[in-house]
Amino acid sequence: MPTRPGGAPVVLDRREGPFGEVVLRERGEHFEIIANGCFLMDTADGRSERLLIDAALAALPAARTGPSVLIGGLGVGFSLVRAAEEERWGRIVVVEREQAIVDWHLAGPLDRISGPALADPRTGILHADLVAHLRTTTERYDALCLDIDNGPDWTVTEDNGSLYSPAGLAHCHDRLTPGGVLAVWSAQPSPAFEQALRNAGFSGVRTEEVAVARGVPDVVHLALRTI
Numbered sequence: 438m439p440t441r442p443g444g445a446p447v448v449l450d451r452r453e454g455p456f457g458e459v460v461l462r463e464r465g466e467h468f469e470i471i472a473n474g475c476f477l478m479d480t481a482d483g484r485s486e487r488l489l490i491d492a493a494l495a496a497l498p499a500a501r502t503g504p505s506v507l508i509g510g511l512g513v514g515f516s517l518v519r520a521a522e523e524e525r526w527g528r529i530v531v532v533e534r535e536q537a538i539v540d541w542h543l544a545g546p547l548d549r550i551s552g553p554a555l556a557d558p559r560t561g562i563l564h565a566d567l568v569a570h571l572r573t574t575t576e577r578y579d580a581l582c583l584d585i586d587n588g589p590d591w592t593v594t595e596d597n598g599s600l601y602s603p604a605g606l607a608h609c610h611d612r613l614t615p616g617g618v619l620a621v622w623s624a625q626p627s628p629a630f631e632q633a634l635r636n637a638g639f640s641g642v643r644t645e646e647v648a649v650a651r652g653v654p655d656v657v658h659l660a661l662r663t664i
Contacts (some may be wrong), residue, residue: 449546452537456594459537461546468513468546470538472593478512480550485622485647485655486515486584492645492657493580493620494523501616503527504579509567511538514551516582521554529559530578534566568600571608579617581609588623589630589658601630606637613662621658634660 446462446469457473469479478486490506497504506526508516511533520529533539539562541547542555554560563570567585586592589601599605601621609619619639623630626644634642639660646654 450537450541452535454535454537456534459535461537461541463546470513472535475587475593477587477593480513480515483513483515485657486512487519488645488647489582489584489620489622489657490516490519490523492659493582493618494525496618496620496641496659496661497579498616501579505530506580506582507532507578507612509581509583510585511542511551511562512584514542514547514554516584517551517560518554520582521557521560526559528561529554529557530561530563532563532565532567532570534564536564539564568597568605571600571605571612574612577612577614577617579614580620581613581617582620582622583609584622586623588625588656589621589627589633591624601633603633603637606633606639610638610662615662615664617662619658619660619662623656623658625653626656627658630658634658638662 446464448460449463450461452459460471462469462471467480470477504526505528506520508531511517511531517531520526542551586597592598613619631642640663641661643659645657648654
């Protein structure tokens with residue numbers, strides 16, 4: 438891969454899409470995804486992306502066989518890879534709105550991360566906007582693991598804000614099976630979002646943290662549909 442002295446990033450691909458610019462960069466041994474100039478994620482860690490999947494599965498009843506999971510946002514692929522590593526999941530659906538990100542995984546540099554997971558027969562990729570998909574689909578899932586922003590208080594695009602609104606959370610609630618779990622990744626804790634989940638009818642609302650080297654921890658917000 439191309440490198441530069443001092444670890445300066447190298448742009449591997451830059452695309453203009455319906456939601457603005459998305460960029461794949463390489464910095465040393467790691468990849469970075471930038472959307473409209475906003476840093477989204479990189480391949481340097483991945484603990485919180487894996488927690489997103491692990492915490493959701495742990496929250497489901499142990500007796501539930503072959504649960505289905507919808508992963509909102511393909512990103513660098515860590516959440517998908519973690520889901521594919523767990524034999525308990527029966528079906529894995531990834532919703533990604535950026536065709537560029539899908540391409541980087543199917544036939545680009547990120548294939549080295551997600552290739553085996555994408556080849557898993559349980560895995561399906563849906564090229565769609567997550568917010569619209571949750572609003573229009575009638576399918577239900579046992580778990581929704583959502584990571585399309587830097588958190589409820591820091592969205593990548595303005596339209597994404599509706600996902601965390603009362604109407605958006607109602608759609609999430611409707612898309613879950615009884616006893617299903619909603620897991621939402623965030624770059625910082627959000628007590629206001631926890632209250633919004635309770636107001637939307639979710640129970641068992643809690644937050645799991647992943648400590649980072651500097652600053653506030655990454656978190657996963659968890660909530661259950663009880664009826």
